[in-house]
Amino acid sequence: MQTYKMLIDGKWEDSTTGETFASHNPFIGKPWALIPKGNRDDAERAVEAAHRAFTSGPWPRLTASDRGHLLRKLGDLIAENAERLATIETTDNGKLINEMLFQLKYIPQWYYYFGGLADKIEGTVIPIDKPETFNFTRNEPLGVCVGITPWNSPLLLLAYKLAPALAAGNTFVAKPSEFTSASTLEFAKLVERAGFPAGVFNVVTGFGADVGETLTTHRHVAKIAFTGSEATGRKIGELAVRSFKKVTLELGGKSPHIVFADAEINNAVNGVISGIFAATGQTCIAGSRLLVERKIHDQFLEKVIALARTARMGDPLSTATQVGPVTTPPQLEKILGYIDIARAEGAECLLGGGRPSAPEFADGWFVEPTIFAGVRNDMRIAQEEVFGPVLSVIPFDTEEEAIQIANDTVYGLAAGFWTQDMRRILRVSSAIQAGTVWVNTYRTISYMSPLGGYKHSGIGRENGMASIQNYLQTKSVMISTADSVANPFIMR
Structure with missing residues (x-):
């Protein structure tokens, strides 16, 4: 000791x-x-x-x-x-x-x-x-x-x-x-x-x-x-x-991560995974609400799930590990509680949803990377900060609807979106109520760039x-x- x-x-x-x-x-x-x-x-x-x-x-x-x-x-x-x-x-x-x-x-x-x-x-x-x-x-x-x-x-x-x-x-x-x-x-x-x-x-x-x-x-x-x-x-x-x-x-934050249909899909998939499963979701800037344009929703979600399945859980001191444990027992119980809440609200768990069963994880405080589809923005899983590896997926039809959903929360720390349309980049980055807005990237920080939140x-x-x-x-x-x-x- x-x-x-x-x-x-x-x-x-x-x-x-x-x-x-x-x-x-x-x-x-x-x-x-x-x-x-x-x-x-x-x-x-x-x-x-x-x-x-x-x-x-x-x-x-x-x-x-x-x-x-x-x-x-x-x-x-x-x-x-x-x-x-x-x-x-x-x-x-x-x-x-x-x-x-x-x-x-x-x-x-x-x-x-x-x-x-x-x-x-x-x-x-x-x-x-x-x-x-x-x-x-x-x-x-x-x-x-x-x-x-x-x-x-x-x-x-x-x-x-x-x-x-x-x-x-x-x-x-x-x-x-x-x-x-x-x-x-x-x-x-x-x-x-x-x-x-x-x-x-x-x-x-x-x-x-x-x-x-x-x-x-x-x-x-x-x-x-x-x-x-x-x-x-x-x-x-x-x-x-x-x-x-x-x-x-x-x-806190409940950051929206928006993917428009014209996004470069593979880059956006990597960005979404980074936004929620890197750091085991234990970051206030986590992109925990994934908003996907409906015309690419199913295709995009399949790619996100496929990549998330490959995430290697294990010893955080190993350079091969991609998802480590959560930090505290109270946080572990909180995350598992929100997973139960999401199921009770009617969200569909497509990946994860609990503690890993492998014996090597028995002593550690691990939660599987978890993805819920069929989420409405008024659900608790979409409004409250989980602070763990839990992603809520919400479809949208128009740019205006995406902005409305993104801003419909008490939080405003960060947001991200993916598109190749420069006019949209200017419109959406202006309309989103968040202290940091990432475009075609996520979780980028610098000592030179101000960080802080809107609203709560x-x-x-x-x-x-x-x-x-x-x-x-x-x-x-x-x-x-x-x-x-x-x-x-x-x-x-």
């Missing part, structure tokens, strides 16, 4: 109670690491440490270029340790080593990009309409920022938050999911090696009721960035607004130049050049 400690104020510590909890390997269903069970006191200590680091000590005295240098050095260390970190994440969350290694080799780009952006945060001089007044603005850091990350891609989704926060000059407290804390604690060792001052980056592990709520309500926390479920995001938003904290919330899928954007504004506040400075003070009883 690997045993971990938390990083608070530059020190590696157990929780104040000494309690731990086990992190399980989803492939074998057994514990592999012991994680400190942080509590309210630990969370408060971490915030106080981050507050001290923000207000005194070496961090606020660093130039923006100095901060950028530290971020780029951190990126180098991540690149050097990518394979080790990817193996830890796969062991902890059961996602494919191929995917985790791709992510870990790509994550350094966030720290390079925002490291380069750190000394390009500029204010403006305003040609104000007031005579004898010089007016300029400054973009200043917020203070202590909290990042609460989910279990599906811990370090990638931490990078979305941490890189712009530090580039802007803030300090940070990370709270990883209680299901997948190990990689964040390993990553914290690299932050220390990169030379960041004590207290600038802290990690507190534990559960939402103690650690998460304390971080969300602490008086010294200025900003919370959260990725996770709609229900938890709503609670965080409600708690944060009481003390006027800023929030970025990247929440969240607030704010991560990645790209615009995201750093979420970690800054604007100050207006007015300087009078007048020789004498005007009438003090009226506004100038």
Whole structure:
């Protein structure tokens, strides 16, 4: 059993109670690491440490270029340790080593990009309409920022938050999911090696009721960035607004994946499979609603099923595996529950529909790739986020109907569609209510491109130049050049 400690104020510590909890390997269903069970006191200590680091000590005295240098050095260390970190994440969350290694080799780009952006945060001089007044603005850091990350891609989704926060000059407290804390604690060792001052980056592990709520309500926390479920995001938003904290919330999705009759069929089939069965469907951008134009519906569905049947389930640490286990027992039960709901609603299960029967999967938390046809968009299986390898197939007749079905959900995180008609590309991409729309591709991400949701899928954007504004506040400075003070009883 690997045993971990938390990083608070530059020190590696157990929780104040000494309690731990086990992190399980989803492939074998057994514990592999012991994680400190942080509590309210630990969370408060971490915030106080981050507050001290923000207000005194070496961090606020660093130039923006100095901060950028530290971020780029951190990126180098991540690149050097990518394979080790990817193996830890796969062991902890059961996602494919191929995917985790791709992510870990790509994550350094966030720290390079925002490291380069750190000394390009500029204010403006305003040609104000007031005579004898010089007016300029400054973009200043917020203070202590909290990042609460989910279990599906811990370090990638931490990078979305941490890189712009530090580039802007803030300090940070990370709270990883209680299901997948190990990689964040390993990553914290690299932050220390990169030379960041004590207290600038802290990690507190534990559960939402103690650690998460304390971080969300602490008086010294200025900003919370959260990725996770709609229900938890709503609670965080409600708690944060009481003390006027800023929030970025990247929440659930029920993304439409539309295939028009003129699509390049084989490419679209590959895209659909990638959209739902890659990452075992455990991604908020999963293309879980497949909308297919009726004239090609049967032919296209046959091809999707045929390819899905070939997906190799197995050990996620094997590079030959294409579908791994789901990450947690509660998520396993949730997915199986939605499969039962879909059957009860009258959807037709054409593939999968349960746990695999082969003995090699008996101990792991596996669900077969599952496809339902005959789905109506008002069914729960089409409206609620399953977060697993379950695809709902819905036919449509016209472009207008496809758009109507696509937008008929409370979510709006992502969408995708396949067509060779350029006019349609422009029309449909404009009409779909989603923060990201992919055309003739799916699950493409970049540190340069903003990601976030419409409607219940969240607030704010991560990645790209615009995201750093979420970690800054604007100050207006007015300087009078007048020789004498005007009438003090009226506004100038």
